[in-house]
Amino acid sequence: MSREVNQSSRQEIEKVKNWLNLEDPITIATHQFVDADAAFSAALLRVLRPRAGLIFTRADSEITDERCLAVDLSDGPRAVKGLDEGSAFGLIVLAMKDIDAPVYSALRRWAFQLNKTDSGKTCNDSVMLGEFVNSWRSLKFDDGQIVAKIEELIKGKLKHEKRILQQKEAAQFIDIDDGVAIISGEKRVKASHLFKMGALAVVRQSSCGQVVIISNKLQRKGISLRELKEILPSSWFIHHSGFMACFGSVKAPKNYQDSGLEFDDLTTIVKTWITSHIENLTKQGIKLGK
Secondary structure (H helix, E strand, C coil), rough: CCCCHHHHHHCCCCCCHHHCCCCCCEEEEEECCHHHHHHHHHHHHHHHHHEEEEEEECCCCCCCCCEEEECCCCCCCEECCCCCCHHHHHHHHHHHHCCCCHCCCCCHHHHHHHHHCCCCCCCCCCCCCCHHHHHHHHCCCCCCHHHHHHHHHHHHHHHHHHHHHHHHHHHCCCCCCCCCCCCCCCCCCHHHHHHHCCCCCEEEEEECCEEEEEEEHHCCCCHHHHHHCHHHHHHHHCCCCCEEEEEEECCCCCCCCHHHCCCCHHHHHHHHHHHHHHHHHHHHCCCCCC
16 A cells, blocks of 8 residues: 555545545445445445445445545545555545545555455455455344444554554653653553563563563574473463463452562562573674663
């Protein structure tokens, strides 16, 4: 979706933007017996403009009402088909790029998939968006019910994206000491964000328990938390691949006070272990972290 936008797509994008800026009442039209492009396009527009009406019409209908946007329809002045992008949904998502960047960021991968599958190209994703529509159709859902289901998917996706952005921002305030990021309390931060900031390990204590996670960078060097099996209490779980060791988790919460380790002691153990590996790797001419 990063290629240069041609004139036809620019005109359709402007049509979408102008429609989004209209005051209520406004309407969305798409073809009956919706496919993935029609359903996802209509659902996204409903998420963006919740009060918009929705009508299902013949695929050869010509919509002329200036307050109506005709998505995945080909005929008439209000039609938005997205042929040059690959799908109407892809074009609508592209239109959001300079209006609401988080929406674009959250949905661009879905748009990329529909751009391929709706234009008949091969898609290697394990689950295709069209399969959702086919499944709901098999359950005798009508067009309106299918669009409503996809609205839920999109709302959830956007909410998840917002949470990720908040976690990325929160990660900026986490201290990384000797390659170890230390998180205490109920701070919502993803380990992957801290690894991108240079952390080699994350040590966390929360209401769910205590956990240590190491980065892929360490794992690729053959470093495993299974090395700490004799040091950590027997009540701790160590993942067989060695990337995680924990006492409790969100899936099986435990009281960290019963872990057998004070948080400071756990942090010291991990720091000492990490430092030892860094020193050994440095002797070999290998550098880790920032």
